Amino acid sequence: MLFNISYTTFNFIFFVLATMLVYFLFPVKKYKWTVLLAASMFFYAVAGYKFAAFILITSVSTYFIALWLEKMTASSKKLLKEKKKEWSREEKKKYKNRLKVQKRLVMTLALVINFGILAFLKYYNFFAGSLNDIMGNFGFDFSAPTLKLFLPLGISFYTFQSMGYIIDVYREKTETQKNPLKLLLFVSFFPQIVQGPISIYDQLAHQLYEPHDFDFTRVKHGMELILWGFAKKLIIADRAVIAISAVQDDYGSYNGTTLTFIILLYALQLYADFSGGIDISRGVAQILGIDMIDNFKRPYFSKSINEYWRRWHISLGAWLKNYLFYPIAMSNVFLTASKKMKGTRFGKTAAGAHISKVLPTSVASLIVFLVVGIWHGSDWKYVAFGVWNGMIIMLSILLQPVFDLIIAKLHIRRESWWYSLFQMFRTFIVVLVGYVFDVAPSFGDGMNTIGKFFSNQNFSTALSQIETLGLWKKDYFVILLGAVTILIASIIQERHKDTNLRTMLDKKPFILRFALLYLGIMAVVIFGIYGSGYSAADFVYMQF
Amino acid sequence: MKKKLYITRVVKITCFLLAVIISLSLLQTYFLRRLDHNSIRLNGYYHEKEESIDVVLLGASEIYTSFSAGLAYNKYGFTSYPFATESITAAGTITALKEIVRTQNPKLILIEPNAFLYSNTKNEEKEPHIRKLIDNIPLNSNKIEYINNNVEPDEKLEYYVPLIKYHGMWRDYPEPARRVVSTILQDIRGRSILKGYRTTTDIYNSDVKKINKRIGSETGVLPLNQELERKLRELLTYCVEQDLNVVFVRMPHMVYNKTYDRVKRSNRAEQIVNGYGFDYLNLERSWDKIGIDIKTDYYNLDHLNIYGTVKMTNYLGNIIQNDYGIGKSELSDSQKENWESAAKSFNQLYRYCDELIKKDERIQLEEDINTLSAIKKYSSEDFW
Numbered sequence: 001m002l003f004n005i006s007y008t009t010f011n012f013i014f015f016v017l018a019t020m021l022v023y024f025l026f027p028v029k030k031y032k033w034t035v036l037l038a039a040s041m042f043f044y045a046v047a048g049y050k051f052a053a054f055i056l057i058t059s060v061s062t063y064f065i066a067l068w069l070e071k072m073t074a075s076s077k078k079l080l081k082e083k084k085k086e087w088s089r090e091e092k093k094k095y096k097n098r099l100k101v102q103k104r105l106v107m108t109l110a111l112v113i114n115f116g117i118l119a120f121l122k123y124y125n126f127f128a129g130s131l132n133d134i135m136g137n138f139g140f141d142f143s144a145p146t147l148k149l150f151l152p153l154g155i156s157f158y159t160f161q162s163m164g165y166i167i168d169v170y171r172e173k174t175e176t177q178k179n180p181l182k183l184l185l186f187v188s189f190f191p192q193i194v195q196g197p198i199s200i201y202d203q204l205a206h207q208l209y210e211p212h213d214f215d216f217t218r219v220k221h222g223m224e225l226i227l228w229g230f231a232k233k234l235i236i237a238d239r240a241v242i243a244i245s246a247v248q249d250d251y252g253s254y255n256g257t258t259l260t261f262i263i264l265l266y267a268l269q270l271y272a273d274f275s276g277g278i279d280i281s282r283g284v285a286q287i288l289g290i291d292m293i294d295n296f297k298r299p300y301f302s303k304s305i306n307e308y309w310r311r312w313h314i315s316l317g318a319w320l321k322n323y324l325f326y327p328i329a330m331s332n333v334f335l336t337a338s339k340k341m342k343g344t345r346f347g348k349t350a351a352g353a354h355i356s357k358v359l360p361t362s363v364a365s366l367i368v369f370l371v372v373g374i375w376h377g378s379d380w381k382y383v384a385f386g387v388w389n390g391m392i393i394m395l396s397i398l399l400q401p402v403f404d405l406i407i408a409k410l411h412i413r414r415e416s417w418w419y420s421l422f423q424m425f426r427t428f429i430v431v432l433v434g435y436v437f438d439v440a441p442s443f444g445d446g447m448n449t450i451g452k453f454f455s456n457q458n459f460s461t462a463l464s465q466i467e468t469l470g471l472w473k474k475d476y477f478v479i480l481l482g483a484v485t486i487l488i489a490s491i492i493q494e495r496h497k498d499t500n501l502r503t504m505l506d507k508k509p510f511i512l513r514f515a516l517l518y519l520g521i522m523a524v525v526i527f528g529i530y531g532s533g534y535s536a537a538d539f540v541y542m543q544f
Numbered sequence: 545m546k547k548k549l550y551i552t553r554v555v556k557i558t559c560f561l562l563a564v565i566i567s568l569s570l571l572q573t574y575f576l577r578r579l580d581h582n583s584i585r586l587n588g589y590y591h592e593k594e595e596s597i598d599v600v601l602l603g604a605s606e607i608y609t610s611f612s613a614g615l616a617y618n619k620y621g622f623t624s625y626p627f628a629t630e631s632i633t634a635a636g637t638i639t640a641l642k643e644i645v646r647t648q649n650p651k652l653i654l655i656e657p658n659a660f661l662y663s664n665t666k667n668e669e670k671e672p673h674i675r676k677l678i679d680n681i682p683l684n685s686n687k688i689e690y691i692n693n694n695v696e697p698d699e700k701l702e703y704y705v706p707l708i709k710y711h712g713m714w715r716d717y718p719e720p721a722r723r724v725v726s727t728i729l730q731d732i733r734g735r736s737i738l739k740g741y742r743t744t745t746d747i748y749n750s751d752v753k754k755i756n757k758r759i760g761s762e763t764g765v766l767p768l769n770q771e772l773e774r775k776l777r778e779l780l781t782y783c784v785e786q787d788l789n790v791v792f793v794r795m796p797h798m799v800y801n802k803t804y805d806r807v808k809r810s811n812r813a814e815q816i817v818n819g820y821g822f823d824y825l826n827l828e829r830s831w832d833k834i835g836i837d838i839k840t841d842y843y844n845l846d847h848l849n850i851y852g853t854v855k856m857t858n859y860l861g862n863i864i865q866n867d868y869g870i871g872k873s874e875l876s877d878s879q880k881e882n883w884e885s886a887a888k889s890f891n892q893l894y895r896y897c898d899e900l901i902k903k904d905e906r907i908q909l910e911e912d913i914n915t916l917s918a919i920k921k922y923s924s925e926d927f928w
Contacts, residue, residue: 531712
């Protein structure tokens with residue numbers, strides 16, 4: 001980093017203000033997008049200039065391969081038009097199939113280049129280490145070298161976003177961007193480069209290229225969202241991470257009760273950190289007239305793990321659904337397997353009919369969550385995290401009739417409030433078990449933690465252990481107060497899904513708005529973890 | 545209609561920003577700030593009317609524990625103030641001198657050279673020692689110059705806006721409340737009562753072998769640390785350029801083997817200071833003349849207690865009056881009231897200290913609400 005320009009620095013605030021000023025005062029409307037491009041380039045140059053080559057490789061390869069795909073589509077359409085009368089239906093079909101294979105090969109080239117870079121930088125050492133362990137266990141004298149590799153800033157996010165664009169071009173769902181600089185802006189737009197959201201080209205790109213004038217309400221709402229993001233990140237997440245890191249540094253010495261507390265704290269910290277960061281990103285974009293998708297919709301209110309993943313990191317979920325889940329679930333392999341199962345004796349039973357019907361989706365879910373796990377990090381514990389979530393979803397799909405039967409037998413009313421509460425609690429517990437593998441330093445430690453939940457509970461020992469985690473009692477009180485504030489805001493938002501809190505706030509009396517914003521700013525200034533007295537933690541999702 | 549909307553918005557935003565800025569400023573000035581005896585001393589200094597102080601004493605803790613401005617006024621009639629902070633750095637001394645010139649331009653400036661006598665520059669890098677001075681200087685060209693020349697680029701903002709550094713201090717409450725209230729009261733009052741004086745009610749008794757008797761005949765010199773000598777010469781050049789009436793005063797410390805090199809470095813500093821045409825009063829050689837009793841007049845190795853302060857103030861006051869011609873100040877009625885009150889308060893403080901020392905109660909006394917409230921019951925008549 002040339003200098004620190006991460007979200008929680010004053011440099012970032014000055015940078016955003018300067019970008020705002022130049023953008024709104026830029027005289028040539030048609031080229032306002034160049035201000036965003038310049039700002040994004042500046043941000044990336046400052047934050048990750050050593051690795052700028054990687055984002056350029058992605059942008060350039062995406063640009064040319066998208067053009068190549070478009071050219072293939074255009075020339076094929078032209079040829080088909082010319083040969084409309086000349087070719088038989090068979091010949092046309094044959095040509096289309098050949099073209100499809102060719103286009104797929106070209107698209108695969110883009111995927112291999114870009115996911116190849118990501119996989120190499122992020123996973124090479126993990127695979128080399130694992131291979132060395134396996135070979136060592138079998139007594140082979142083999143050692144794959146480990147390399148000193150660094151992850152370019154936002155590589156997962158911009159790679160996924162670019163490849164989404166390539167797949168959309170391949171599917172002819174989106175127009176190809178002819179201007180390489182405009183495509184570079186889509187890939188590198190600074191509010192999303194650090195931790196997403198992973199935007200879809202059609203949803204974001206035109207907003208980036210259109211000129212936006214100063215809009216008081218948008219600027220106000222954007223700033224309110226940024227303030228809310230700062231509050232979550234600086235007051236809650238960066239405070240909680242102090243205790244969590246202390247436990248991670250000496251993981252084996254804490255008992256089950258302390259670890260239970262830390263996993264709960266982690267659930268809060270991760271949500272506050274990630275959603276806080278996304279709020280800052282969305283707020284900055286909103287000020288500039290750009291609406292980025294909301295990446296969170298109160299995930300801990302989910303009634304099933306499936307719903308949880310539709311509310312948590314929504315853009316990643318949507319990407320995986322569009323570009324991985326459907327292609328797998330709708331692939332010939334799974335559809336044929338499903339059909340074959342239906343034809344067997346087992347397939348004709350009630351259970352068999354259900355299983356053959358949901359087999360493609362349940363197996364695709366497991367594969368998708370395996371990818372989610374690997375995406376989160378290069379460690380077996382992340383694989384375990386993904387498999388745990390995938391297994392739960394797969395089982396919930398496969399065993400749905402059994403659950404339905406139990407509910408019917410017990411005369412449970414699905415719409416009752418206590419059943420909803422039970423579902424939320426159940427889902428939350430499942431989520432927490434997944435988090436164990438996030439927090440634990442290794443897969444083995446994660447398994448030990450689960451064991452400790454049942455065998456090593458001691459409240460008074462935990463109290464004395466929690467006191468040594470680097471936070472004062474007053475800090476825990478601030479965290480609690482912050483959690484309650486998020487909970488209240490979430491409940492209000494959950495009850496008014498058709499609007500957002502900022503629009504609701506606009507309708508309240510001036511003095512109430514004044515007081516709430518004033519308290520918000522003061523709370524961040526006083527209770528935020530920033531400055532040299534503290535080392536504000538990097539955003540958790542930045543590492544992905 | 546649109547115009548009205550714009551005006552309403554501008555008024556509302558201005559009110560909101562004002563409320564935020566005022567609140568942040570109050571937080572930075574009083575509530576989330578490292579308040580201590582240094583901040584209260586310098587705050588008191590800046591309350592003194594411009595060009596109303598005859599003598600300013602500049603240096604580290606030796607200054608504010610060895611000299612009472614209230615007593616000096618009572619006995620000799622000149623006004624004085626210690627512009628001193630704990631373990632002041634050499635670079636800080638230069639900035640402090642510029643501040644003294646900017647605000648008071650006194651008839652005489654006494655500089656304690658301790659900051660230049662260390663064998664290395666570790667003290668220069670100690671953030672607490674830097675901040676005890678710089679945080680308590682209001683934002684002006686001297687402070688900006690210091691920050692620009694001495695602070696790492698990524699730390700500068702925290703020096704300009706100390707709230708960034710200290711905002712986490714809410715955890716320390718209610719402990720800092722005493723000093724917050726003391727500072728607010730000092731601001732309301734508009735003057736310092738103890739004029740920066742601070743002491744500890746104790747008598748030092750140590751097994752460390754003191755070798756002060758050797759100092760009188762010690763003529764050996766040791767070179768100053770190169771960087772510190774460069775800063776001393778920078779300070780002296782500034783004094784020459786500004787034509788300042790400056791005297792260096794080495795306060796009497798208890799010297800033992802481990803600190804004896806400082807005596808030799810002090811001798812070298814004396815040569816340098818004299819070379820620029822300034823006096824260097826080495827009071828470490830003047831124990832007998834001052835009348836210091838090693839058994840009763842210190843509260844630790846480097847600091848005189850209240851008994852030592854009285855002797856030191858008498859001795860130095862005499863020199864200031866007789867050798868440097870600083871006579872009685874001509875003061876307005878309100879100024880006179882201010883200084884007479886300071887003199888009386890020191891009389892009360894002396895009696896309070898005396899009682900505590902005799903009762904063997906060791907506490908630190910400075911201008912805070914506890915001390916000011918405790919001394920009220922004692923007589924303000926002259927104690928000598």
